[in-house]
Amino acid sequence: MKKPRKGTISRKKLDIRTVADRAGVSIATVSRTINAVPTVGPDLAQRVWKAIEELNYYPNTQARSLVSGHSRIFGLIVEDITNPFFPELIQGFEELAVESGYEILVSSTGNILGNLTTCVRRMLERKVEGVAVMTFGQEEPVLDDLVSRNIPLVLAEFRVDNPRISTILLDYQTGIQQAVDYLKSIGHRKIGFIAGPHTLHSANTRREAFLESLRQAGLPADVTIILEGDHTLEGGVRAFERLASSDAMPTALICSNDTTAIGVLRAAYHAGIRVPDDLSIIGLDDIHFAEFTLPPLTTIRLSRTELAKAAFTALRQMAEQEEGKKIEREFLVSTSLIIRGSTAPPRESI
Secondary structure, eight states: OOOOOTTOOOGGGOSHHHHHHHHTSOHHHHHHHHTTOTTSOHHHHHHHHHHHHHHTOOOOHHHHHHHHSOOOEEEEEESOTTSTHHHHHHHHHHHHHHHTTOEEEEEEOTTOHHHHHHHHHHHHHTTOSEEEEESSSOOGGGHHHHHTTTOOEEEESOOOSOTTEEEEEEOHHHHHHHHHHHHHHTTOOOEEEEEOOTTOHHHHHHHHHHHHHHHHHTOOOOGGGEEEOOSSHHHHHHHHHHHHTSSOOOSEEEESSHHHHHHHHHHHHHTTOOTTTTOEEEEEEOOGGGGGSSSOOEEEEEOHHHHHHHHHHHHHHHHTOOTTOOOOOEEEEOEEEEOOTTOOOOGGGO
């Protein structure tokens, strides 16, 4: 076995004492610096962090949380990690957390309501300092577990009268209204909608926004071309096949999310229906893939960056609340129409 060269430090011996020796300070000073105790002066703290960097030392986060009483971990529970919308949301949330010295613990319910209880239990076991529940309507049954422990929460589209809970409101109406108005302006009158599962509050909200947008535009709501999907690629295929087998095919179709719309694009291609010549398609979310479909997908943008920023800001405000400082309880994330190649005037209006 090779011995460490003279002047090098064995990785097995690399600990807080080694950092203290390198920085020329006490072990207590290193500990206070790592745990951000304000009694450590800036010069001493700089020496400690320089030694940590030179030694490539990784502080024990569990030990730090025991000393400080704070885990500096935020939980993030998402609806379906296989949906590209959510990895993009997670990435934005994690970038903000790392910049601010937090870690994140991610769980996905997989669209199974019973899994949410397990996700919440994992969060509680890790002593998270707050949880962002981005399941868009599945969270009500488990709220009591979190609320009773006084853990800061941020919820999407779900208002609760509790000072430790913030809400992110999503303005679907604006983007969906823009989509309906745009389709009407280029000649469409028969506009269908593929909704998400009725068990999701957000899916019902999007469906109601579509119906209201039709009313505002003076267009009829034909229930035969308003179908329920499940926010998956396969669900988009199945919904389109149901439409194609009926006599109620619309000239334009708005989908409750991009994943559904991409499934519709595929099914339409295999059915010999040309997009946008025979059918215009609009999604919702503007996931990264939407720009690379053939044709590129017209969609209603719901910014993951804005959503992640709102969720992280809400949790951090509550976790680091200063006495007497007012906390923002509601955040609004807007939507807007992004026009690409999957929409065009209907044949009869050309």
